[in-house]
Amino acid sequence: MPLEVMLALVIGGIAGIALLLHLSGRSNQRVLTPEIAREEWRRHFPDDMIVDVTLAHDGHAALMRTETGPGLLWALGADTVARHLMDFDWLDHPKGLEIFFHDFGAPRVLVRLDETERRHWRHLMEPA
């Protein structure tokens, strides 16, 4: 196949499919409830005992306290990803908190929090 034809097909195909998915509402982020957050955490870490769940007000992230320490659950598109808060840094961000994992496959999460939430989350994330 001539390279130009292949490039046109590939670029046109990807752009067309992306547009179709986006316009049909497939770009929505997962919204968590406390129950969903627990269920999702257990899916990622079946050995963990969950102590409590703190949801961000937009429902796209949850701070989980477990018997082995705190963890972050967040929406990645329609699904969720979870990491224990062990090897991480955080920075204040105008929209909330920016959390950095030293993990090339999950580098950074922006958790949207209001002022009150931000103070509470900072406190919860401190190691005991």
Place this chain on the structure above:
Amino acid sequence: MSDQITYPDVVQWAIPFFIAAILAEFAWIAIKGRGGRYETRDAVTSLIMGAGNVASGILLGFVAWAFFMWLWALTPLDLGTSVWVVALCFVLDDLRYYWVHRFGHRIRWVWASHVNHHSSQHYNLTTALRQTWTYTFTFMMVVRAPLILLGFHPAMVLFCGGLNLIYQFWIHTEAIGRMPRWFEAVMNTPSHHRVHHGRNARYLDCNYAGVFIVWDKLFGTFVPEQEDEPVDYGLVHNIGTFNPLRVAFHEWVAIFRDVLRPGLTLRQRLGYAFGPPGYSHDGSRDTSGQIKARHLARHPELRGTAGFGQPDRPSARPAEEQTL
């Protein structure tokens, strides 16, 4: 046989068909309201990975090709190009695929390339195209050496490999439940391959087949899809990014970070590079066998059921005892 023999690059010619099939699957799901899930960024990432795979083949394919042509010059055997030879080549190359794929899940160096095919939490036709960019660096082309030394022309071997990949496209769907019994018995199907994409403890490390599921049955790695256990797609530790560069290289970066940690013995460094995924020198991570053992500890009633036949030892054992 002449060295100028050429076969069409079937994967490139299949691109229009891939696009049409994705649109058809999406329409089916949208109309029926079942049979799978699509997500914009996930699908776009998968498609970009597919495009990058073709590009990496164009850029790096010469490495494997030069190796194959070197073998072809060495071998005195030439089986010719009859239809039966092509058919035999296809079957034997599928056996080759089974073992490369099995190594891809059991040796971290090869997993670093293959992991991205499993890095989506979705399972639809775009997932089929989420293919590696780094296959050349696994050196798994050596597994094809016997085929070429036996007298199958390199172009024919690559043609069969391309057909194999195209076959595997259509099985990446939840829109098809089960195929007829005889077909499920012999061929790789959506049902068998869904299981392969599962992160459930039961479904780890099974159904490596490309086209013929018989290899898994022969080598003891077959696990049928269970009605009462839906497949949870993705990785044991799912990645938190849609960035294609991160998807392509995250496990390579993780390997190099682990191998270069200060204070490890040579044996431990080798374990991080060539041991099974989940190997750790201090027992801080779990291999698939240890994940299965932990799951059995929570659910002892599952012992001996599909996927829990021969559990490895639990991970509670001392670190010194860990072997590669």
